[in-house]
Amino acid sequence: MAAVELQRVQARAAALGLTLPPDAFLFSGSPGSFLTPDSVTQRYDRMVTRLGIGTTLHKLRHYSATELIAGGVDPRTVAGRLGHGGGGTTTLKTYTAWVAEADQRAAKGLGAGMPRRPAEMDPAERIRSKPRYPYEIVASALARQIAEGALPVGSDVPSAADLADKHDVSLATANRSLALVRDWGLLERDGRYRLRVADLADVQQDAEAPAAGSVTARLSDSEGDILLDLTIRHCGGVVARFSSVVDPRNAGELQQVLTDAVLRRGGDIGALNEYEMDVHRADETEPMVTFVASRRTA
Structure with a gap:
């Protein structure tokens, strides 16, 4: 940044027919002289007044510190730039609120990078x-x-x-x-x-009965074949999870899907009634219905 500013000042001096000596001040009203601090303050005050901003030149120091801390720069480095001693102790005391805020953002960033917690089992x-x-x-x-x-x-x-x-x-x-x-x-x-x-067949009929209310309502919302997430259980343990396009209102289709899944797992088709199949919408965790094969159709 200083090199760019130096080139700009040298170009302006050359346009005025002046040559800057090696020891010339970079920020100066004339070659060889430094700016009077009060003049810088006055010029800054006039500028912010013209822009309608209520601030002072000294507040740029606080702005620098808070922006560096919010940007993740460690307090020791910030302290060095501000001229604070004590290895950053003064900086921490003065800018505690911003350091705490930066810590909170860091914690959120760390949490965002962690793997999601697995879905809890039913x-x-x-x-x-x-x-x-x-x-x-x-x-x-x-x-x-x-x-x-x-x-x-x-x-x-x-x-x-x-x-x-x-x-x-x-x-x-x-x-x-x-x-x-x-x-x-x-x-x-x-x-x-x-x-x-x-009788598990009776249990299945009870689950689909209108008295259940919520199950019936959710099934009635389904129109034709849709993508469903299916979980097959045997003796209480999960043996398969997969997705398939099927009509959740069609018991024959559900029976066939369950039969095919049991055969793929090498199960005994004669014991089909020992299996249960949870039927979920692809975007829901609560099953629409739990299908159990009837003994009469197994």
């Missing part, structure tokens, strides 16, 4: 595949027995007392496990106290 899916707590472990084991046919449809479910004894948990934990499995739609109440294994 709670029921997570419990069945990776149970953490005693009641989840008992519920997962009971769901696996139902999926594998060890507890067939319509059979009585072990009582809370039996589960507590078998898994060495408290009666309250066992009751919580049964309530969780019932929430998954795998159990239904037979009478006032007894629980039995529900």
Whole structure:
């Protein structure tokens, strides 16, 4: 920058028939003399008054400091330019607010560069595949027995007392496990106290019933074949994730997609009713519906 200014001053001097000596001041009213500080201040004051800006020459020093700090220059370097001593201590005290603001922007920039947090697994899916707590472990084991046919449809479910004894948990934990499995739609109440294994086909019909409201409304919004994200689960664990163009209202199409996915995984087509398929819109995390193959069509 100084070299450019020097060339400009030399050109102006040459136009006036003057020659600048080697020791001439770069900023000067005449060769060989330096500017009077008050004249610089006066000229600056006249300029800002003409422009309608309320400032002073001294504030350029603060402007320089704050712009350097906001631009990410370290306080020690800024202190050197300002002539502050103490290795930047004075600079930090004077410009604390701008340093804090720069730190906040730095933190945001660091956070923006970090990878996104992976999407959280569906709670029921997570419990069945990776149970953490005693009641989840008992519920997962009971769901696996139902999926594998060890507890067939319509059979009585072990009582809370039996589960507590078998898994060495408290009666309250066992009751919580049964309530969780019932929430998954795998159990239904037979009478006032007894629980039995529900028919998965009936569970699917309940999920599509108008009483569910939100499921029906979301399906009715779909028109024909659309791109859907599909998650296939077997015995509570995820076995496949993929996208396909399908009509979410067409049970026959969903049945075929599920069948093809099971065959590609080398699964037993005779046990198709053990699989579940979550159907999502491509831009949504909440499933439109969970499809379970009917025993009558498997």
